[in-house]
Amino acid sequence: MLSPKQKAIWRKRLLSPTALFFLSALVTWPILSELEAFEVFYEFSRSQKSWEVDEIALLIFNLTIALGASVWYKSRALKRVLQRRELERERAEKNARHDPLTGLMNRRAFYEMIENLSNSGGTSKASLFVGLVDLDRFKPVNDVHGHSAGDVTLCTVAERLRKEMGQGGHVARLGGDEFVLVFAPTMNAADVERVARRMLSTIAQPIPFNEQSVFVGASIGLVHWDGSLGLSEMMRRADHALYQVKLSGRGSFAWYDSDADKQTLERAEIAAELKSAIRSDKITPYYQPIVKIGTTELVGFEVLARWTHPTRGNVPPFTFIPIAEDSGLIGQLGLSILRQACADAADWPEGLSISFNVSPIQFRDPALVESIRNVLQETGFKPQRLTIEITESSVIDDVLVARPKIEAFKELGIQIALDDFGTGYSSLSSLRSLPFDRIKIDRSFVTDISSNQQNQQIVSGILSLANGLALDVTAEGIETSDDLAYLQASTCSLGQGYYFEKPIPADQILWLLETEWAEHFVHASPAVKAVG
Structure with a gap:
C-alpha cells in the first residue's frame, strides 16, 4: 500500500x-x-x-x-x-471464370477444366463426351422482344441445360447463344444421346417473358473426346458436328463424322486454291457449239468454266462452282470467265455468238450490269453477240428487282435466255412478266427423247408455249442422232450436246471451224465457210 x-x-x-x-x-x-x-x-x-x-x-x-x-x-x-x-x-477470380449473366462457367474456365482432365488422364476414350450447343431462332428474340428477353432466354436455357446434365456433368457458356456440355464420365454414348434428346425437347418449351411466350430451339454437335488430339482439334470436331446439324435442318444432334469432316476440309482447301486460280485466270472458258436444229448450222457457243488443277487434275464444275458461291467468289469467277471468253470470241467470225450463264447469286449483285458493260468495253466485244442465261431461281424471288436488270441488259443489246426451263415452279409466270428472248429446255427432258414418251409430251408443250410467245428455244443435252431427228421434226430452233461436240478450249475453235465442223456438217453458215 x-x-x-x-x-x-x-x-x-x-x-x-x-x-x-x-x-x-x-x-x-x-x-x-x-x-x-x-x-x-x-x-x-x-x-x-x-x-x-x-x-x-x-x-x-x-x-x-x-x-x-x-x-x-x-x-x-x-x-x-x-x-x-x-x-x-x-x-475477381469468380468473375474471370464465370459468365456474369448465367452464372455458368465461361470459356476460360471450361478450357482449364478440360486441360486438367487431359493432364490427369480423365479424357480416356471410354469416359468423356462433349457437346456443343447453339440456339436456333435466337436472333429474332432480340429483334422482336428486345435484349431483355434475350437475357431471360439465355438464363432460362442455361438453367434447363444445368438441370438436364445432373450430377457429374458441367455446362459452360462460350459466348453469345453458344454453350458447351461436358457429360458425366459415367455416361456412355447411348446415355449421351438420351440426354441430348431431352435437352432439345426441354429447350423448345415456351419461355415466359412479360406475359408472353418466347420460343427457341437448339442444335447439338457431339464428340467423343480424345485429349491426346489437343483442345483446339477436339473443339473443331465438335463445331463440325454442329455444322452438320445445321446443314440438315437444325433442331437435332449429330456425332462428329470423320468422312464428312474430310470433305469439309477438302472444300476449304479448294476454296483457298480457287481464289488464287481466279486471280491468275487458271480457270478458263471452254466452248460447246450451239447449232440450228434444222440445218445444223453453227450459230455460237455456250461458255463453260473448266479448271485444270496442277495436283488435283480436272476439278469438275459441280465441285468448284458451289464452293465459289458459298465462299463469295462466284462474282469474280463469272467476270473472269466472261472477260476471257469475250477476248477469245472477238477474233471469231461475226456470225458467232456466245452464251454465258449467270448464277443466281451473281445475278443479285447490284453492280452486275455495270460490270458486264465494262467487260464488253475492255474487250471490244459487241453486246449483240452476247446472250446471258439466267435460271428461274434468279428471278422467282423478286420479279420487280429482276425486271429492271434484264431491261438494262436488253438496252445494251444483250439477249436474255431463261435457262433450265421446265425444272422450276413458276416458269409460266416468269415468261409472262419478263422480257426473255429465248428459253432453254433442260437436258433431263431432251436426252433420249426419241424413246421417252413422257419427255416428248413435256417438250411438245414447251415448244407450243414458246411459239405462242414468239421465243426461240434451245434444247440442250442432244446425245444421239435419234434425239436430233426427233427435234428436227418439231419446231425447236436451236440445240447443243455431245452429239455435235463436247466443250473444247479456245485454241481448238479455229481448227474446229476449218476442219472437223465443215467436214461433218454440210450446212455450214456463210461465216463458217469464209473461215474454211
Whole structure:
C-alpha cells in the first residue's frame, strides 16, 4: 500500500507534462506513427531540463503500452486490408471464370477444366463426351422482344441445360447463344444421346417473358473426346458436328463424322486454291457449239468454266462452282470467265455468238450490269453477240428487282435466255412478266427423247408455249442422232450436246471451224465457210 505522500507524488507525476504527453501519445499513436512520432518525441525530450529515474520508468512503461497498442491496431488494420483483398481476389477470380449473366462457367474456365482432365488422364476414350450447343431462332428474340428477353432466354436455357446434365456433368457458356456440355464420365454414348434428346425437347418449351411466350430451339454437335488430339482439334470436331446439324435442318444432334469432316476440309482447301486460280485466270472458258436444229448450222457457243488443277487434275464444275458461291467468289469467277471468253470470241467470225450463264447469286449483285458493260468495253466485244442465261431461281424471288436488270441488259443489246426451263415452279409466270428472248429446255427432258414418251409430251408443250410467245428455244443435252431427228421434226430452233461436240478450249475453235465442223456438217453458215 502506498502512503498518502507517495500517492501524491505519483499523482503529480502522472499529471506532469511528461506523463500527459505520453498518455496522449498512447491514444494518438497511430496518427503520430504516420507523422514520424519518434522525431516529435525527440524534440520534446530536448525541451525538458532534467529527467528523474521515476519519470524514465514511467516513460518506458508508457512507451511499452503505446507500442503494444500500436502493434495491435496495425495488425487489426492489416488483417482487414488482407481480408478485403482476399474477397476482391475471390470476386475477381469468380468473375474471370464465370459468365456474369448465367452464372455458368465461361470459356476460360471450361478450357482449364478440360486441360486438367487431359493432364490427369480423365479424357480416356471410354469416359468423356462433349457437346456443343447453339440456339436456333435466337436472333429474332432480340429483334422482336428486345435484349431483355434475350437475357431471360439465355438464363432460362442455361438453367434447363444445368438441370438436364445432373450430377457429374458441367455446362459452360462460350459466348453469345453458344454453350458447351461436358457429360458425366459415367455416361456412355447411348446415355449421351438420351440426354441430348431431352435437352432439345426441354429447350423448345415456351419461355415466359412479360406475359408472353418466347420460343427457341437448339442444335447439338457431339464428340467423343480424345485429349491426346489437343483442345483446339477436339473443339473443331465438335463445331463440325454442329455444322452438320445445321446443314440438315437444325433442331437435332449429330456425332462428329470423320468422312464428312474430310470433305469439309477438302472444300476449304479448294476454296483457298480457287481464289488464287481466279486471280491468275487458271480457270478458263471452254466452248460447246450451239447449232440450228434444222440445218445444223453453227450459230455460237455456250461458255463453260473448266479448271485444270496442277495436283488435283480436272476439278469438275459441280465441285468448284458451289464452293465459289458459298465462299463469295462466284462474282469474280463469272467476270473472269466472261472477260476471257469475250477476248477469245472477238477474233471469231461475226456470225458467232456466245452464251454465258449467270448464277443466281451473281445475278443479285447490284453492280452486275455495270460490270458486264465494262467487260464488253475492255474487250471490244459487241453486246449483240452476247446472250446471258439466267435460271428461274434468279428471278422467282423478286420479279420487280429482276425486271429492271434484264431491261438494262436488253438496252445494251444483250439477249436474255431463261435457262433450265421446265425444272422450276413458276416458269409460266416468269415468261409472262419478263422480257426473255429465248428459253432453254433442260437436258433431263431432251436426252433420249426419241424413246421417252413422257419427255416428248413435256417438250411438245414447251415448244407450243414458246411459239405462242414468239421465243426461240434451245434444247440442250442432244446425245444421239435419234434425239436430233426427233427435234428436227418439231419446231425447236436451236440445240447443243455431245452429239455435235463436247466443250473444247479456245485454241481448238479455229481448227474446229476449218476442219472437223465443215467436214461433218454440210450446212455450214456463210461465216463458217469464209473461215474454211
